[in-house]
Every structure is written in C-alpha cells, then in structure tokens.
Amino acid sequence: MNRKDIPRIIISRLPVYLRTLQRLQQEGRQTISSQTLGEILGTTAAQIRKDISQFGEFGKQGTGYNIPYLVEQLQHILHLDDIWDVAVVGIGDLGHALARYQGFVDRGFRITALFDNDPEKIGRQIQGLTIEDASLIPSRIPELGIKIAMLTVPVSVAQQTADVLVRAGVRGILNYAPIHLNLPEGVCIEHIDPAIGLQRMTYYIGQRKG
Amino acid sequence: MNRKDIPRIIISRLPVYLRTLQRLQQEGRQTISSQTLGEILGTTAAQIRKDISQFGEFGKQGTGYNIPYLVEQLQHILHLDDIWDVAVVGIGDLGHALARYQGFVDRGFRITALFDNDPEKIGRQIQGLTIEDASLIPSRIPELGIKIAMLTVPVSVAQQTADVLVRAGVRGILNYAPIHLNLPEGVCIEHIDPAIGLQRMTYYIGQRKG
DNA sequence: CTTGATTTGTGATAAAGTTAACAGAAACAC
DNA sequence: GTGTTTCTGTTAACTTTATCACAAATCAAG
Ligand SMILES: NC(=O)c1ccc[n+]([C@@H]2O[C@H](COP(=O)([O-])OP(=O)(O)OC[C@H]3O[C@@H](n4cnc5c(N)ncnc54)[C@H](O)[C@@H]3O)[C@@H](O)[C@H]2O)c1
Ligand SMILES: NC(=O)c1ccc[n+]([C@@H]2O[C@H](COP(=O)([O-])OP(=O)(O)OC[C@H]3O[C@@H](n4cnc5c(N)ncnc54)[C@H](O)[C@@H]3O)[C@@H](O)[C@H]2O)c1
Numbered sequence: 087m088n089r090k091d092i093p094r095i096i097i098s099r100l101p102v103y104l105r106t107l108q109r110l111q112q113e114g115r116q117t118i119s120s121q122t123l124g125e126i127l128g129t130t131a132a133q134i135r136k137d138i139s140q141f142g143e144f145g146k147q148g149t150g151y152n153i154p155y156l157v158e159q160l161q162h163i164l165h166l167d168d169i170w171d172v173a174v175v176g177i178g179d180l181g182h183a184l185a186r187y188q189g190f191v192d193r194g195f196r197i198t199a200l201f202d203n204d205p206e207k208i209g210r211q212i213q214g215l216t217i218e219d220a221s222l223i224p225s226r227i228p229e230l231g232i233k234i235a236m237l238t239v240p241v242s243v244a245q246q247t248a249d250v251l252v253r254a255g256v257r258g259i260l261n262y263a264p265i266h267l268n269l270p271e272g273v274c275i276e277h278i279d280p281a282i283g284l285q286r287m288t289y290y291i292g293q294r295k296g
Numbered sequence: 297m298n299r300k301d302i303p304r305i306i307i308s309r310l311p312v313y314l315r316t317l318q319r320l321q322q323e324g325r326q327t328i329s330s331q332t333l334g335e336i337l338g339t340t341a342a343q344i345r346k347d348i349s350q351f352g353e354f355g356k357q358g359t360g361y362n363i364p365y366l367v368e369q370l371q372h373i374l375h376l377d378d379i380w381d382v383a384v385v386g387i388g389d390l391g392h393a394l395a396r397y398q399g400f401v402d403r404g405f406r407i408t409a410l411f412d413n414d415p416e417k418i419g420r421q422i423q424g425l426t427i428e429d430a431s432l433i434p435s436r437i438p439e440l441g442i443k444i445a446m447l448t449v450p451v452s453v454a455q456q457t458a459d460v461l462v463r464a465g466v467r468g469i470l471n472y473a474p475i476h477l478n479l480p481e482g483v484c485i486e487h488i489d490p491a492i493g494l495q496r497m498t499y500y501i502g503q504r505k506g
Numbered sequence: 507c508t509t510g511a512t513t514t515g516t517g518a519t520a521a522a523g524t525t526a527a528c529a530g531a532a533a534c535a536c
Numbered sequence: 537g538t539g540t541t542t543c544t545g546t547t548a549a550c551t552t553t554a555t556c557a558c559a560a561a562t563c564a565a566g
Contacts, residue, residue, distance in 0.1 A: 089499075095553070101495035105474055109451075119513060127476050131513090132555055139515055147514045148562030165498040172494070179396050183389035184490070189474065193491035194498070233501060234494060241319075258497035260490055264315055264399065266337050274500050276493035280394070280470055281403035283486035284382070284444065285311035287468035288375040288404070289299075290484050291443060305523070329543060341543090342525060349545055357544045358532035 096137045102127065103134065104160045108192065111153045119150035166194035173199040173232050173256075175247060176239030177207055177217050180262055184236055185212040199230055220247070227254035236260045306347045312337065313344065314370040318402065321363045329360035376404035383409040383442045383466075385457060386449030387417055387427050390472055394446055395422040409440055430457070437464035446470045 106126055110118060120131040120138075127134075138144055138151075144159050145151045161167060172195050174181045185200055202208060203220040210217050218226060227235075235256050239247050244263035251259060258274040261267055264282075269275055316336055320328060330341040330348075337344075348354055348361075354369050355361045371377060382405050384391045395410055412418060413430040420427050428436060437445075445466050449457050454473035461469060468484040471477055474492075479485055 093552075097499050098496055100499070101492040102476070104495070105489070105492065106476065109475065121513080126478075128478065130555075132557095133553095135514065136516080136554080143515070145514050146562070147560070148512050148564095150513065163499070164495050165501065165503055166495065167503075170494075170498060179393035183393045186389050190491060190494075193474075193495065195491065195494055234497065236490065257501045258494070260493050260497070264403075265319065266312070266316065268338065274497040276497060278488060278490060278493060279315070280446065280488060281400060281405065282311040282315065283470050283488060284380070284400075284405055284468070285314065285374050285376065285403065286308055287444065287470070287484040287486060288380060289307050289310070289373070291375065291467045293375055293377075303522075331543080340525075342527095343523095345544065346524080346546085353545070355544050356532070357530070358534085358542050360543065 092140050096140060099133075099137055100160055100164060103137070104157065104164065105193075107153055107157045107160070111157055115153055117150045117152055120145070122150075161194070164194075170195050170234055171198040171230060171232050172196065173201060173223075173227065173230075173235045173251075175201045175220065175223070175235055175237050175251065177202040177212070178238060181236075181238035182212065184238065185215065195234070199226060199232060201226075223250055224254045227251065227256060232256065234258045234260070236262065238262045241265050302350050306350060309339075309343075309347055310370055310374060313347070314367065314374065315403075317363055317367050317370070321367055325363055327360045327362055330355070332360075371404070374404075379404055379406050380444055381406055381408040381440060381442050383407070383411060383433075383437060383440075383445045383461075385411045385430065385433070385445055385447050385461065387412040387422070388448060391446075391448035392422065394448065395425065405444070409436060409442060411436075433460055434464045437461065437466060442466065444468045444470070446472065448472045451475050 103123070106123065120134040124131040124134055135145070141159070141163050144156050169191065172190070174184050174197055177185060177200050181200070185197055190197065197215065200212060200215050200217045201220045201223055202217050207217050208219050233256060235251050237244060237248060237251070237259050241263045244261065244265050245267055248259055248261070248267050248269060252269060252273050256273070259267065259269070260276050260278065262278050264279045266277070267275055313333070316333065330344040334341040334344055345355070351369070351373050354366050379401065382400070384394050384407055387395065387410050391410070395407055400407065407425065410422060410425050410427045411430040411433055412427050417427050418429050443466060445461050447454060447458060447461070447469050451473045454471065454475050455477055458469055458471070458477050458479060462479060462483050467482070469477065469479070470486050470488065472488050474489045476487070477485055
C-alpha cells in the first residue's frame with residue numbers, strides 16, 4: 087500500500103463513500119453490501135469493492151462491510167482521525183455562510199480563523215470567532231498551526247492571496263474564486279465554482295428555447 | 297458530431313476553458329495557442345486541442361485560436377446563447393449568498409425565483425426578488441419556464457424537494473446538500489460539497505500531527 | 507452437517523482517456 | 537520568394553480506469 091501509487095480518481099471517491107456511510111451509521115445501520123451501497127450512490131458494486139480493496143480487506147464475504155468499522159478505516163485513510171483547523175479568507179456573503187455553517191465538524195474540520203481586509207469587517211464576530219486583519223495571515227496562520235484555507239475573496243486578488251497563504255504554511259486551499267490558481271508542487275488545490283456545474287448541465291439539457 | 301457520443305469528461309472541461317477565455321477576452325487579448333492556454337490552466341496543449349476539435353476546427357495553424365470566436369463557439373456548444381433562468385430553493389445562509397451573487401449573468405445564468413418554506417422569510421426581498429412560498433413551486437416553476445434550480449435546503453428535505461422540482465419541470469439541479477440525490481433519467485444533477493474537496497486534500501497533506 | 511444464497515477480493519478483459527508525434531497550414535523574417 | 541518558426545487537427549501508441557466473472561469465505565436454514 088504505497089499512498090502515492092493509488093490513483094487520484096479512487097481517492098476522489100472515498101469521501102463520497104464516507105459521507106454516505108456516516109449517514110447510514112447515524113441512522114443505526116450496522117452493515118452494508120457493495121451492491122446496496124452502489125444503489126444508494128448510483129454507482130456499481132464492483133467499483134466500490136475495487137476502490138476499498140486498495141487499502142486492505144475491510145469486508146466480509148456473505149455479510150458485506152461493517153459500517154462503523156469501515157467509517158473508521160476511511161477516516162484513517164483520509165487522515166481524518168483528528169479534526170483539522172481551517173481558515174476562511176474573505177468574509178463576504180460566501181465566507182460568512184461558510185463561517186456560520188455547522189456541518190464541517192462531523193466531517194473532520196473546524197473553522198478557527200477568519201480574515202478580511204475591509205476595516206468595516208475586521209473585529210466583528212461570527213459564531214464566537216473574530217474577523218482578523220488579512221495582513222496578519224503571515225503570523226497568525228503558523229501560530230495557529232493552520233494547514234488548510236477556504237478562499238472566498240474576489241477573483242482580482244485570489245492568486246496573490248493564495249500565494250500569501252502558501253508562504254504562511256498552508257498546504258491545501260479550497261478555492262471559491264472562479265479562476266484557476268497556480269500553486270507550487272505539494273500544495274493541494276480544489277476548485278468550487280457553481281457556474282461550471284451549471285454549464286455542464288446545460289450541454290445536456292439543450293437549448294433554452296426549442 | 298453526435299452530442300451524446302462525446303465523452304462526458306470532455307464536456308466537463310469545456311466550462312473551464314470558457315471561463316478562462318472569457319477572462320482573457322475581457323483583458324483584451326485576441327488570440328491564444330493551446331500551449332499557452334494549457335500553461336494557464338495547468339493542463340496540456342494536446343488535451344485542449346483534442347477536446348476542442350471534437351466540435352469542429354476552430355483554430356488556425358501558426359496563430360492559435362481567436363478568443364472571441366472560440367468563446368462564442370463554446371457558448372453555443374454549451375447552450376449558453378441565451379441566458380437561463382434559475383431558481384434558488386432554500387434561502388438560508390448559502391441560498392442568500394447565491395441570490396446576492398452578481399457573477400452568474402456573465403456565465404449565462406440569471407436567478408429569477410427564490411423559494412423557502414419559513415414564514416419568517418417568505419415575502420422578504422433580496423436583490424429585488426421576493427422570496428416565495430416553497431409550496432408554490434409546482435405552479436411558479438412552469439409559469440416562469442424555469443429549467444434549472446440550485447438546491448440549498450437541509451439534507452433532511454433535499455431528496456423530497458428535488459422530487460418536487462423535477463415534477464414541476466426542472467431539468468437540472470445543482471445540489472448543495474451533502475447527500476447523493478437519486479433522480480430520474482434525463483434530469484441532470486451536479487453536487488457541490490466543500491467537505492468532499494477538503495477530504496480529498498487531507499489524504500495528500502498527511503497527518504495533522506507529525 | 508449439508509445445501510443454497512450471499513458477498514468479498516481479485517485476476518483477466520474491455521473500455522476509455524491521455525500523450526506523443528507529425529503532416530500540413532499559416533505567419534514571419536529578410 | 538524562400539526558409540524558418542509556429543501551431544492546429546489527427547492518427548496511433550500508450551496508459552489508465554472500469555467491468556466482468558469467479559474462487560473462496562460466510563451465513564442461514566433444515
Ligand atoms: N456569493 C456566491 O454565492 C458566490 C458564488 C460563486 C462564486 N463566488 C466567488 O466567491 C468569492 C467571494 O464571493 P462573495 O459573494 O462572498 O463576495 P464578496 O464581495 O461578498 O466578499 C468578498 C470579501 O473578500 C474581502 N476581501 C477583498 N480583498 C481581500 C483581501 N485582499 N484579503 C482578504 N479579504 C479580502 C472583501 O472585503 C469581502 O468581504 C468571489 O471570488 C466570488 O466570485 C461567490
Ligand atoms: N452554509 C454553508 O456554507 C454550507 C456549506 C456546505 C453545505 N451546505 C449545505 O447547504 C444547505 C443549506 O445550508 P445553509 O447553511 O444555507 O442552511 P440554512 O439552515 O441556513 O438554510 C436552509 C434554508 O432552507 C429552508 N428550508 C427548509 N426546508 C425547506 C423546504 N422543505 N422547502 C424550502 N425551503 C426549506 C430553511 O427555511 C432555510 O432558510 C444544507 O444542506 C447544508 O448542509 C451549506
């Protein structure tokens with residue numbers, strides 16, 4: 087099991103499996119077969135088995151997978167044994183929504199710092215956290231041991247803000263600005279852009295009129 | 297050029313190309329080579345050429361692609377010639393941020409209806425739009441000719457709300473609730489879940505401590 | 507204990523996607 | 537005008553990913 091040899095596309099699917107398994111666990115379910123999980127997720131049993139088997143033998147013939155055990159294993163594989171501290175940079179409408187969102191903790195993340203450069207916003211509180219001056223990023227990020235940031239600033243400053251974060255020690259950025267960020271090797275980047283999702287759909291939906 | 301025969305993964309990349317080309321166009325740039333575009337996007341020239349060539353010959357040897365022309369062609373391919381009306385369902389923190397966001401129009405979408413089931417929220421205005429009662433979805437969606445919705449309701453009601461939308465004539469749903477939605481054939485679905493992006497990163501970033 | 511029904515993990519096979527390489531068109535330099 | 541450079545579209549080779557199919561393990565019922 088050499089971590090880097092496992093295809094990226096398999097890693098991409100593990101969080102999706104985990105999310106569903108955690109929900110099933112909360113509903114009190116004990117075991118599940120790859121077949122049933124595939125039906126819930128709209129994928130195939132073979133793919134789920136193959137993906138999971140990259141990391142060990144977590145299932146049992148005749149029974150399927152023990153849900154709490156598999157959840158634990160997936161969390162371990164994804165390095166979710168401990169909760170990660172996360173910063174949100176750019177506390178506008180979107181940053182505000184993220185800062186107030188209660189759903190991250192169960193998934194392994196806790197927002198522990200908020201940054202903005204608008205004097206009107208600096209000093210205000212959201213969910214008990216104070217918005218700090220973005221110029222403090224270089225000192226505060228290492229101080230708090232933060233390795234992950236969500237970037238919700240305007241496009242015009244997204245690249246430069248990302249560079250500042252990386253220099254401060256951030257290893258992963260979840261970017262909401264609709265622009266591709268170029269970052270050094272070793273820094274992880276994920277892009278979230280609703281318009282891209284919408285445009286993928288319109289290809290298939292067809293012409294607006296007609 | 298048979299639309300359905302073109303691999304989904306290629307379609308997925310077109311909006312990313314379009315987004316970048318539109319920005320370059322706004323900056324006044326006239327042409328670009330696949331090589332340069334690849335560098336901007338962190339991908340290869342060969343892939344860009346291959347993707348684009350699925351739909352016709354839009355480039356010119358020695359020069360590259362004419363940006364305004366390629367933007368137009370991509371918009372046409374993705375059915376973005378006219379602006380799509382979109383509904384937002386569930387006007388909490390996230391729905392509110394989406395409703396206020398000004399960035400959709402340039403990408404081909406206009407938010408024209410807001411729905412919620414909270415009496416406190418129904419009747420309020422955001423950006424000149426009134427939040428309507430979610431029970432009116434079955435009549436208002438067809439009335440307004442809306443084919444696309446963004447779903448920002450709690451997980452517990454996401455599937456049932458999606459079902460209502462589909463029955464009302466919606467053909468595509470951008471789902472923000474962290475749950476896989478099962479929808480009939482022919483309805484497009486895209487999922488946005490920041491926690492999944494974060495968990496993909498933590499696999500590579502490594503253990504929190506150590 | 508045996509039989510039949512499940513279900514995993516995996517090697518083999520098939521499908522899909524990416525990369526490489528190049529002919530030929532266009533532009534440019536002089 | 538000629539030679540050089542740039543750059544596309546496309547074919548073919550290669551790589552990656554998905555699917556299939558089955559032995560072996562487990563379980564439940566009688
Ligand atoms: N709101 C949405 O629903 C939505 C949807 C899609 C994409 N986005 C993208 O997300 C980003 C944020 O969107 P928004 O609607 O919250 O915008 P916004 O304008 O409301 O917020 C941006 C915030 O960033 C702050 N900021 C500006 N420069 C900064 C800097 N250098 N350092 C730190 N903070 C800085 C601003 O003060 C502001 O508070 C944008 O890139 C936008 O394109 C937003
Ligand atoms: N806020 C975030 O940053 C964030 C991040 C990731 C995921 N999400 C997900 O997005 C969704 C919305 O998040 P939020 O933070 O805005 O939550 P929220 O609780 O602030 O908003 C939900 C809204 O949906 C409305 N609603 C409830 N039931 C409804 C129904 N049947 N029909 C119509 N409206 C209904 C509520 O009245 C409320 O206004 C949730 O599924 C959440 O898990 C949010």
